[in-house]
Amino acid sequence: MAEKLTPRSEDFSKWYTEVVQRAEMADYSPVRGCMVIRPYGYALWENIQQSLDRRFKETGHQNAYFPLFIPYSFIQKEAEHVKGFAPQLAVVTHGGGQELEEPLVVRPTSEAIIGHMFAQWIRSYRDLPLLINQWCNVVRWEMRTRLFLRTTEFLWQEGHTAHATYEEAEEETLRMLEIYRDFAENEAAIPVIVGHKSESEKFAGALRTYTIEAMMGNKWALQAATSHNLGQNFAKAFEIRYLDRNNQLQYCWTTSWGLSTRFIGAIIMVHGDDQGLKMPPRLAPIQVIVVPIWKSDEEKERVLTKVEEIKGQLSDFRLKVDDREEYTPGWKFNEWEMRGVPLRIEIGPRDVEADQVVLARRDTGEKMPAPMARLSEQVRSLLDDIQVNMFRMAKKFMDDNTYHLDDYEEFKRILEEKGGFIIAPWCESAECEAAIKEDTKATIRCIPFGQEGPAGACIYCGKEARVKALFARAF
Amino acid sequence: MAEKLTPRSEDFSKWYTEVVQRAEMADYSPVRGCMVIRPYGYALWENIQQSLDRRFKETGHQNAYFPLFIPYSFIQKEAEHVKGFAPQLAVVTHGGGQELEEPLVVRPTSEAIIGHMFAQWIRSYRDLPLLINQWCNVVRWEMRTRLFLRTTEFLWQEGHTAHATYEEAEEETLRMLEIYRDFAENEAAIPVIVGHKSESEKFAGALRTYTIEAMMGNKWALQAATSHNLGQNFAKAFEIRYLDRNNQLQYCWTTSWGLSTRFIGAIIMVHGDDQGLKMPPRLAPIQVIVVPIWKSDEEKERVLTKVEEIKGQLSDFRLKVDDREEYTPGWKFNEWEMRGVPLRIEIGPRDVEADQVVLARRDTGEKMPAPMARLSEQVRSLLDDIQVNMFRMAKKFMDDNTYHLDDYEEFKRILEEKGGFIIAPWCESAECEAAIKEDTKATIRCIPFGQEGPAGACIYCGKEARVKALFARAF
Numbered sequence: 006m007a008e009k010l011t012p013r014s015e016d017f018s019k020w021y022t023e024v025v026q027r028a029e030m031a032d033y034s035p036v037r038g039c040m041v042i043r044p045y046g047y048a049l050w051e052n053i054q055q056s057l058d059r060r061f062k063e064t065g066h067q068n069a070y071f072p073l074f075i076p077y078s079f080i081q082k083e084a085e086h087v088k089g090f091a092p093q094l095a096v097v098t099h100g101g102g103q104e105l106e107e108p109l110v111v112r113p114t115s116e117a118i119i120g121h122m123f124a125q126w127i128r129s130y131r132d133l134p135l136l137i138n139q140w141c142n143v144v145r146w147e148m149r150t151r152l153f154l155r156t157t158e159f160l161w162q163e164g165h166t167a168h169a170t171y172e173e174a175e176e177e178t179l180r181m182l183e184i185y186r187d188f189a190e191n192e193a194a195i196p197v198i199v200g201h202k203s204e205s206e207k208f209a210g211a212l213r214t215y216t217i218e219a220m221m222g223n224k225w226a227l228q229a230a231t232s233h234n235l236g237q238n239f240a241k242a243f244e245i246r247y248l249d250r251n252n253q254l255q256y257c258w259t260t261s262w263g264l265s266t267r268f269i270g271a272i273i274m275v276h277g278d279d280q281g282l283k284m285p286p287r288l289a290p291i292q293v294i295v296v297p298i299w300k301s302d303e304e305k306e307r308v309l310t311k312v313e314e315i316k317g318q319l320s321d322f323r324l325k326v327d328d329r330e331e332y333t334p335g336w337k338f339n340e341w342e343m344r345g346v347p348l349r350i351e352i353g354p355r356d357v358e359a360d361q362v363v364l365a366r367r368d369t370g371e372k373m374p375a376p377m378a379r380l381s382e383q384v385r386s387l388l389d390d391i392q393v394n395m396f397r398m399a400k401k402f403m404d405d406n407t408y409h410l411d412d413y414e415e416f417k418r419i420l421e422e423k424g425g426f427i428i429a430p431w432c433e434s435a436e437c438e439a440a441i442k443e444d445t446k447a448t449i450r451c452i453p454f455g456q457e458g459p460a461g462a463c464i465y466c467g468k469e470a471r472v473k474a475l476f477a478r479a480f
Numbered sequence: 481m482a483e484k485l486t487p488r489s490e491d492f493s494k495w496y497t498e499v500v501q502r503a504e505m506a507d508y509s510p511v512r513g514c515m516v517i518r519p520y521g522y523a524l525w526e527n528i529q530q531s532l533d534r535r536f537k538e539t540g541h542q543n544a545y546f547p548l549f550i551p552y553s554f555i556q557k558e559a560e561h562v563k564g565f566a567p568q569l570a571v572v573t574h575g576g577g578q579e580l581e582e583p584l585v586v587r588p589t590s591e592a593i594i595g596h597m598f599a600q601w602i603r604s605y606r607d608l609p610l611l612i613n614q615w616c617n618v619v620r621w622e623m624r625t626r627l628f629l630r631t632t633e634f635l636w637q638e639g640h641t642a643h644a645t646y647e648e649a650e651e652e653t654l655r656m657l658e659i660y661r662d663f664a665e666n667e668a669a670i671p672v673i674v675g676h677k678s679e680s681e682k683f684a685g686a687l688r689t690y691t692i693e694a695m696m697g698n699k700w701a702l703q704a705a706t707s708h709n710l711g712q713n714f715a716k717a718f719e720i721r722y723l724d725r726n727n728q729l730q731y732c733w734t735t736s737w738g739l740s741t742r743f744i745g746a747i748i749m750v751h752g753d754d755q756g757l758k759m760p761p762r763l764a765p766i767q768v769i770v771v772p773i774w775k776s777d778e779e780k781e782r783v784l785t786k787v788e789e790i791k792g793q794l795s796d797f798r799l800k801v802d803d804r805e806e807y808t809p810g811w812k813f814n815e816w817e818m819r820g821v822p823l824r825i826e827i828g829p830r831d832v833e834a835d836q837v838v839l840a841r842r843d844t845g846e847k848m849p850a851p852m853a854r855l856s857e858q859v860r861s862l863l864d865d866i867q868v869n870m871f872r873m874a875k876k877f878m879d880d881n882t883y884h885l886d887d888y889e890e891f892k893r894i895l896e897e898k899g900g901f902i903i904a905p906w907c908e909s910a911e912c913e914a915a916i917k918e919d920t921k922a923t924i925r926c927i928p929f930g931q932e933g934p935a936g937a938c939i940y941c942g943k944e945a946r947v948k949a950l951f952a953r954a955f
Binding site: 032034035036039040041042043044047048050051067068069070071072073074075076079091092093094095096097098099100101102108109111118121122125126131137141142144146147148157158160331 | 507509510511514515516517518519522523525526542543544545546547548549550551554566567568569570571572573574575576577583584586593596597600601606612616617619621622623632633635806
């Protein structure tokens, strides 16, 4: 247990797998491609859920639940959709001891089944917008899996909405994208690049896919959440129609948007270091770990009495006391640093005497005494500071490793020698996109928002480009 | 929409299906046996979840997540378990376009997969007790389905714990049963009979199953939650062992316990009446519905200004304002009565002038004016009163329809003519149990707790009985 983690700089992938398991975030299961999310990982997911769910409800969305199984014929109704998902489907062929007449697909995403239900529920413009969200498990068959990042089954939320006009659907798509950006940056302390996907990378069946992309500790990108304007594609496939104010039958405009347990992988890979995890305080399952220190029984009693006082003062925080006898304080310091608890409180007999504790920050390693009198205030302010500092560090790392280039040789050299994000002019042709991927393994993560003026010459073919794209290796 | 519900007394089953759909609690889906839980039904489930989850965490349990798929060979490891669940399994035979080497079962319950993981995680007595809960979907193939009550897929929580001794496992089993009882009675206002199941009705693989049984509006019983002492059956099947303080390898003692979306069916069937649903205030998705009344635009403005004030005063409650223009106040009264909102606030121009509102209770139909000055206080006290009154009414109904009998002819006559719960001596033989079921369709719901002294002669065979059992027709 006291074995050292593989340093992150030495083998990022090995570090990741080790830290996920050692911190008891998740474990492999005997079912190929499926993981077990352990309590410490699931507590992080619960905090993510709460934080997002509040935002969804504040913007008028309601949760609902749709069937796990989808008739195969439903998946086929939207042509692009089936093309995108067919290779990844898990199929139930037998139920209750009988072979089924029509095989059932375990949902890889729920546009098809929800589209079908929307068609039953929506009658007139009065029923619009219909704003639904679902928290559930989905299954996409995977050959090579990695805990949290790529698993056959994962947990997520999928929002599904229907609107009267294109404009309203587009507004919704961007509203939810902004919620994801706000959540990633302000709760998870993960800076992101916001933009839209290229045609080849968009969701199977969407008109347009928007994304937030984050830079991991190895300088690869990770798609942290997506929001899709589905146009009328699913409305037409599933006959989602409404009577407008003039009593004319119209197709709806729909959207969908999702964030999954993959996001936990992003938190680990953005913030972690050679010591292990670093949890952003706002989402941390444990915000404060208290390690009492004693030698004699008499000291123990005095220290633990003080610990009760600390618990009383800090009842607003997610706090845990590690008073196990079988481990030394030093071992506990390492353990909770590895598990990424933002703030540690050490308290020994001399601290009790001085009516103080010692605070240790996980982000900077800094240690400082704190008088009991102002403990709650100081903990609050330190946690806020750690949250801001973690974002700042991650932002600096992303900025320092982002290159604005217009020369393809340089592009290849940088990707080869340094890695990172490259922003470069792109002519929007799928050929150039594919050629660059073939050469460098870098894909277009998005076409970032906020571009103005001419982009320059396409980094690959030299033709005039209207936009710059963000290129990177990605998980 | 304004069509009348089938009266509950006329056709209970039809009333149930109508009210579930009309109140938009749930809907049928195109997937056989699977339902869609609509936002109003899901909001009730979220309140149930919150209320239980808090109790689970207060008693030291942590949430986690285990795979949806279970290798078929795992289900077979515990002999009774596979016998019980085999006929109901949904089986995935294809994944990612390939036939699987070993078919995967969609979890009907997770003892097998969790048992396997517990065996990896538990090493010594220090790791015990291990107290885990999971919120998830499960699948049990059903031929005849009914919304919420019996569906192929349903949502639930399943607790799974491992302990060092039989006594600790038994204590845990009873602790969780008591949590279910407390939840049912104090949150859902559903009185229950607490006891243990007969051998033939216990969970497949359990040593002993405890249950809470409630009486529905048609006098049938519904098993509202169960808690199982699994003994060492699963520990032996999955090799869940620990080193005790003397360094000896011992098998663990495990438990499991669950409550599902079926409980929503109980809430509907216990409290509902000819007007529709009646939601217990503590769990109601909407506790207070505000119906503003106006004729002219000028009145509208005055009334809606007051409604804002009401919202401000009642921000602690789950409140909704129905200010739709296309429906009359009378239509809205019926609609929200049908959907079971415990308290209605009516406010018209004259109320604005008198600085008051009119309150209408869903449980008694009573209407009363309430001055704005004390509104929040009065709403709080009325909701508390409704909660207590709903429990009292349900308890009286159950008590009035429970018969203590010792004559089998009387037993049959009462079940035939009146229905209800019958408490009668039983010799504990499976033969008598089966014969009574064959005769009357009544099953043993449980052997109630708190029995003292001799029970009398078995109601069926006349042999001396140690216990009395609760017999009833059941969902």
